Amino acid sequence: MTSREGPMKPLPLAASIAPRWGTERRERLLDAVHGRIERVRSLRRLATLATVMVALLLGVGFAWRARSTNHGAVASATGVNGAVTGVNGFVGNGAGVNGSATGMNGFVGNGAGVNGSATGVNVGANNAVAGGNAGAVAAVSRQEVRFSDGSSVHLLGDDAALDIGTASPDAVEVTLRTGTAEFAITPNPRRRFIVHAGVADVSVLGTQFRVTRTAERVRVEVTRGRVSVTYAGGTRLLTDGESNWFPPAELAEPTLGDPTSATGSTSATGSTSATGATSATGATSATGSASATGATSATGSASATAGGVSPTGSGVKGTQDPRTERGRFLEHASRGEYAEAYAAIERTPDVVGNDAGDLLRAADAARFSDHPREATRYLERVVHEHPRDSVAPLAAFTLGRIELSQLGQPAKAADAFARAFALAPGGSLAEDALARETEAAELAGERDRARQLGEQYLARYPNGRRADSVRKAAGLIDGKASSQSR
Amino acid sequence: MSAADRKPPRPGYSHLRVVDGSASVDERLDFDSMFRRYSPYVASVGVRLLGRDDEVDDLIQDVFLEAHRGLSSVRDPGAIKGWLARICVRRAVRRLRRRKLRAWLSFESLVYEPASAAIDASPETRAEVTRLYYELEKLPALVRAAWVLRHLEGQSLDDIAAACTCSKSTVQRRLRSADAVLRAIGSVAAGVVNEP
Numbered sequence: 183m184t185s186r187e188g189p190m191k192p193l194p195l196a197a198s199i200a201p202r203w204g205t206e207r208r209e210r211l212l213d214a215v216h217g218r219i220e221r222v223r224s225l226r227r228l229a230t231l232a233t234v235m236v237a238l239l240l241g242v243g244f245a246w247r248a249r250s251t252n253h254g255a256v257a258s259a260t261g262v263n264g265a266v267t268g269v270n271g272f273v274g275n276g277a278g279v280n281g282s283a284t285g286m287n288g289f290v291g292n293g294a295g296v297n298g299s300a301t302g303v304n305v306g307a308n309n310a311v312a313g314g315n316a317g318a319v320a321a322v323s324r325q326e327v328r329f330s331d332g333s334s335v336h337l338l339g340d341d342a343a344l345d346i347g348t349a350s351p352d353a354v355e356v357t358l359r360t361g362t363a364e365f366a367i368t369p370n371p372r373r374r375f376i377v378h379a380g381v382a383d384v385s386v387l388g389t390q391f392r393v394t395r396t397a398e399r400v401r402v403e404v405t406r407g408r409v410s411v412t413y414a415g416g417t418r419l420l421t422d423g424e425s426n427w428f429p430p431a432e433l434a435e436p437t438l439g440d441p442t443s444a445t446g447s448t449s450a451t452g453s454t455s456a457t458g459a460t461s462a463t464g465a466t467s468a469t470g471s472a473s474a475t476g477a478t479s480a481t482g483s484a485s486a487t488a489g490g491v492s493p494t495g496s497g498v499k500g501t502q503d504p505r506t507e508r509g510r511f512l513e514h515a516s517r518g519e520y521a522e523a524y525a526a527i528e529r530t531p532d533v534v535g536n537d538a539g540d541l542l543r544a545a546d547a548a549r550f551s552d553h554p555r556e557a558t559r560y561l562e563r564v565v566h567e568h569p570r571d572s573v574a575p576l577a578a579f580t581l582g583r584i585e586l587s588q589l590g591q592p593a594k595a596a597d598a599f600a601r602a603f604a605l606a607p608g609g610s611l612a613e614d615a616l617a618r619e620t621e622a623a624e625l626a627g628e629r630d631r632a633r634q635l636g637e638q639y640l641a642r643y644p645n646g647r648r649a650d651s652v653r654k655a656a657g658l659i660d661g662k663a664s665s666q667s668r
Numbered sequence: 669m670s671a672a673d674r675k676p677p678r679p680g681y682s683h684l685r686v687v688d689g690s691a692s693v694d695e696r697l698d699f700d701s702m703f704r705r706y707s708p709y710v711a712s713v714g715v716r717l718l719g720r721d722d723e724v725d726d727l728i729q730d731v732f733l734e735a736h737r738g739l740s741s742v743r744d745p746g747a748i749k750g751w752l753a754r755i756c757v758r759r760a761v762r763r764l765r766r767r768k769l770r771a772w773l774s775f776e777s778l779v780y781e782p783a784s785a786a787i788d789a790s791p792e793t794r795a796e797v798t799r800l801y802y803e804l805e806k807l808p809a810l811v812r813a814a815w816v817l818r819h820l821e822g823q824s825l826d827d828i829a830a831a832c833t834c835s836k837s838t839v840q841r842r843l844r845s846a847d848a849v850l851r852a853i854g855s856v857a858a859g860v861v862n863e864p
Contacts, residue, residue: 187836192822195796198789199820201711201724211725212703215732222733 329354331368333375338362338392347378362394369407382413382428385537391420400428410537417536419570508533515543520550534560538568542577549580554588565601578602579611582618592625613639617648624655632656699739703732706749710756716820717760717813719801730759753831757813764809807846814839815846 327335327346335356337344342361348354357378367375367386375386379393379400389407393400402411403425411418413428420426507526511533514523524547526533534544541560549557561584564577582598585591599619603612616639624632636656640649653659707728714727734755742748789797804812810832817828818839829836 187825189824189827190818190822193819195793195800196716196820196822198793199716199719199797201715201721202788203708203711207725208704208707211707211728212700214725215703215729215736218729218733219736 327356329368331370331373333365333367336364336366338364358393358395358400360395362392364390364392366390367407382411385410385412402426402428412535412537417538417568419568508535511547512543515547518550520547523547524551524553524556536567538564538571538573538577541568542573545577545580549584549588554584558584558589565598565605569605575602575606575609575611575615578605579615579618582615582622586618586622586625592622593628596622596626596628596631613643613646613648616642617646617652620652621655624657629657633658699732699736702735702739702748706752707732709749710752713753713756713817713821714760716816717757718763719797719804723763727756727759727763731755734759750827750830753827754833757817757831758833761809761813764812768805768809803850807849810834811842811846811849814842815850818843 325337327344329349330351333354335344339361342363343359344363345357345359346354347357351373353374353376355374355376355378358380363377365377365386367389369389377384377386377393379395381398382400382402384391384393384402386409389409390405391407391409392403392405394403400413402409402420404420404422406422408419408421411420411426411428413430415429418426418428418430507530511523511526514520514526523543527544527547534540541564545557545560545564548554548560558581561577561581564571565574565581568574578598579602582595582602585598586595596619599615599622602615603619606612616635620632620635620639623629623635633656636652636658639646639652639656640658643649646652710728710731711724714724714731715721718724718727731752735752738751742751804815807815814828814832817823817831818825823831825836825839828839832839832842
């Protein structure tokens with residue numbers, strides 16, 4: 183009965199319900215099972231093979247499509263010469279854009295702008311594709327270059343010609359050889375975008391701007407965002423709506439001024455800074471030799487006067503290639519090899535540019551290679567020459583730290599911290615700068631100043647993380663009370 | 669020389685050992701050994717569940733094909749028999765349901781040859797077996813499986829629950845349901861199961 187849970191005796195009828203079982207039937211079934219197992223395995227292998235084939239086909243398809251994109255770009259770029267088919271065939275054979283300059287030149291090379299050095303893509307109305315290294319270039323047409331990150335360059339007018347020297351995800355360097363080009367650059371802090379335009383280099387920080395190159399000067403007009411323009415006489419930051427000719431009018435040789443210089447030399451409002459003063463000094467020193475080289479020398483002597491760091495211009499020294507040396511300096515600095523970076527500076531001071539980034543890099547190289555005093559000179563230059571730069575407060579703060587902890591100059595440190603606070607009163611460094619200024623003032627024996635600063639700190643940051651140390655430094659409580667409260 | 673001796677050895681499962689009382693504990697259990705050892709059991713359960721001998725070959729192949737896929741994951745050799753029973757019940761129930769569906773779709777009455785399950789029995793016994801399976805066909809497949817395992821295989825409720833992948837109370841409910849149906853139609857089976 184079902185009430186019993188354990189095993190029970192089967193019905194008598196069950197004994198007669200049984201298969202006709204024997205060894206032969208068993209072995210036959212075993213073989214059949216093995217046959218089915220093998221079939222299942224074969225099917226599984228086929229399925230795997232089919233999956234791999236589909237994946238391969240998809241991969242090949244994507245690769246082909248990617249190659250076709252470059253293909254079309256090159257074709258349209260060379261279409262000026264009617265050589266589209268040949269270039270297509272060349273690229274389609276797998277050589278890609280890279281390193282194929284010879285073939286392209288041989289086929290297309292009737293344009294004036296074709297250069298045989300295989301160093302870049304050259305776009306212009308009368309030119310054609312000259313070479314490869316178009317890694318980050320998504321498309322090149324007769325009047326436009328598009329980069330894979332969405333940035334684009336439009337050539338304005340028939341005389342415009344652009345060389346794309348480096349085009350990688352980390353750095354893009356283009357050279358405007360002639361004419362006017364309009365740049366729309368997608369902001370990307372991990373990628374340097376530099377426009378070389380003869381006497382001026384434009385470092386792009388994510389923006390929209392236009393560059394016009396004439397025989398002697400370059401005009402930069404910023405529609406949106408900001409750019410840093412480095413020229414022989416210094417560095418200039420241009421922001422929304424600002425425009426200027428470079429070198430500025432005060433540096434340019436009067437006889438070299440182009441007909442548009444009267445219009446072009448209108449400096450942007452409010453952009454005059456310490457840089458301008460330095461440039462003026464340089465120009466004054468370079469009286470009588472106002473060529474590009476002369477202006478560079480002038481800068482060198484001006485800097486030497488101001489900071490005593492940059493002794494001579496590149497046009498004077500010349501035993502080492504500054505670009506190569508600069509490359510080494512940048513590489514060492516980016517790797518954190520500060521001793522080597524500083525050695526490069528000592529060999530060729532010109533490797534350090536005039537923009538804030540370069541100066542900070544040089545300061546890092548100096549202070550981390552045990553040259554704190556030299557570091558302070560670069561930091562002072564950042565603070566004084568680039569007060570509007572976002573790194574200026576950091577430079578001032580770092581300057582204060584070095585003066586206080588490495589050079590034992592609390593009074594100078596207090597002034598640097600005061601500058602850091604003044605440059606960005608609402609910035610992330612403001613609280614620390616005020617606190618450190620208080621401490622430095624106290625160490626410098628300026629007790630009244632320290633007290634005043636302490637009160638200011640506590641008023642601004644009543645629950646600040648440095649409140650206790652500030653109270654102590656400002657003499658607002660005694661040390662015992664401070665330690666108890668802590 | 670038997671057919672088994674002529675065949676090349678097939679890969680085995682070194683972690684498995686026969687634990688039946690009837691064999692040496694140290695005997696390695698590869699797939700062929702497992703088949704030879706347990707296929708009679710699977711055939712017996714299968715023929716009683718299906719009531720037909722001609723479908724048992726397919727059922728055995730299905731069961732051991734599925735077992736082959738999962739054999740490498742078996743950790744307790746003592747559980748192989750119960751595991752095969754579970755696969756067998758699941759496959760048999762699926763076949764019973766499919767059989768009913770085919771019969772319903774063809775609008776024909778089921779053609780039974782349960783006598784094939786008792787081909788060597790006397791004519792009277794074969795008649796009883798035919799009658800029994802005729803009435804078992806009226807039961808749902810899972811209820812029928814529980815009843816067959818209980819009254820024809822003589823398994824405990826725990827074993828039936830494990831083979832049917834359900835609880836013991838579910839097994840009891842299914843057995844009560846089967847008894848009620850069989851009793852209602854006055855079957856010989858009902859008379860038999862009501863005997864103490």
